[in-house]
Amino acid sequence: MSGYGGRRTQAERDAMTVEIGYALVSAVFAAALALGAVAGPAALFELPDPAEWLLPRAGLALAGLLFVVRAVSVLLRFPSGGRGGVQPSQPGRTSPDS
Incomplete structure (x- = not known):
């Protein structure tokens, strides 16, 4: 039960x-x-x-600046629930509607 307000599984917390x-x-x-x-040159x-x-x-x-930008960009790509981590319902298909 993940996503909006639900409890996360151990696998989701580990990920x-x-x-x-x-x-x-x-x-x-x-x-x-x-x-x-x-x-370095200095x-x-x-x-x-x-x-x-x-x-x-400098x-x-x-x-x-680069530290903040890199950390934020990596974390924003991580799916935080919703349909971001949902697998297709049929193996070999790209989405449940295929």
Whole structure:
């Protein structure tokens, strides 16, 4: 009995936990890549003072934004009840009305 206001099964709760974990891990990975790509040159090379000041801050801002966007986009794709997770009534068919 899932969907709107009903109790969720253990399988639905497990699927939700996995999806949240995936959203967080993939968001951290994307944010770390963005931070490394933007702020990395300031850490590795001798750059002018404005660039050494700006690149780490820009990298942190981009990483934070990318983390939020990635986590939200993954979680919004996850079906949260209704007909999103309903299987077709007949095997091999794409929908119950086929």
